[in-house]
Amino acid sequence: MASDTKARIVVHPEQGETRTAEGFDARLKGVTLADLIQMKCLSGATECVRIKSADKIGMLQFASGNLTHAVAGDLAGGPAVIELLNWKTGACEPVGTALPGDASVRGPWQSLLLAAATALDERARFQQQNASSASRSASREGRVALQEKETSTAIFNVQSPPAARSAACAVKLDSAGRVLKAKGEVDDLAAATAYVLHVAEHIGTSLGLDAFKGCEFRAGELRTVVVVEANGEVLAVQSNQEADVAEAKMRIGF
């Protein structure tokens, strides 16, 4: 597990919350969110938990011992779990109301925690490498010229190690295939993404499958992940580093 996940979380029941007839109300210190998720899942809990860290708020929803929903700021699902596990300190409390909408987290919680921990480990490692490289020589940093028009998601702020910088690129397209955001040399990636979208839809339709959610191409070390977002926009990330595409993969449940 990532050392980053060893955050200090204070767990306490909300005042006035209806409790079950049996069991202890606990106030624990030094519990990590990963610990909390494991405890809730192993005990088969059905509960919604609010997490506060400084001015940030997140929610985790459990149903019959499965993590079914996660929200952290604007993020939901797997990316929200990664974000929550990255929070260093905070407090959490059970809340009565369930989160609206369909479940945003699917699959076994063990795999999710493992994937989140791996993503955080990789993120920390790259940040460390970048920091040491920058301190050695700012002038030799050799940043890739970014065509970033606007960046808002973590994916567009991917910090790859120097050796892989030339390979890391990301693009966001609207449903008509127009480039909304771009990082790196994305001409080929944008065209490939738009093409993939059409062909995958045909494949899905022919096989009677549901709507296309995304895909991953693997070629040697190179990973290309395409994600269809809820608003119809399409995100594509290409990199030699698994960590760069981890978040995108989680969005489609890979």
Next chain:
Amino acid sequence: MDQTLVETLHTLRDIKGVQGSFIVRAGTGQVLGRDLPTVLDDATLAQVGPRIDRMLNVVESQPPTESLAMCFGDQRLDVRRMGFGHLCVLAEATISQPALRMAIKLVCRKLEGYVASVAQAQPASVVPETNVAAGTSGPRYQFRGLRTDKLESR
């Protein structure tokens, strides 16, 4: 349909969540072997095969794309390149991915040479023209009983 191919493909069903599999010829997408529910007929696969083959060539890279995983709602389609053909596995999205990877690896190892001989023995056929354009023909009812015309209108 070659019985050895079908039997080997059937071993993929040892993994809970695998719904079926098929092999298409590299370059043409012609279906070489299948282990799928009968609701997915050959005409449907004849449409899908060439598209899968094209998808594997979308990303220009050296080495070329070795595998492709596509997610459609609650289901996924995994494609693995193996020389003369591509192994395609249809499964539930919640399937154990490590188990699926291992099963695909074993099947690919077993079929690698065999598919080459089958592909060489079977002349590459041309996909019937009526099946090429999506949505213009083909069966009305598809996998899981969903109507293609309804799917296309979504």
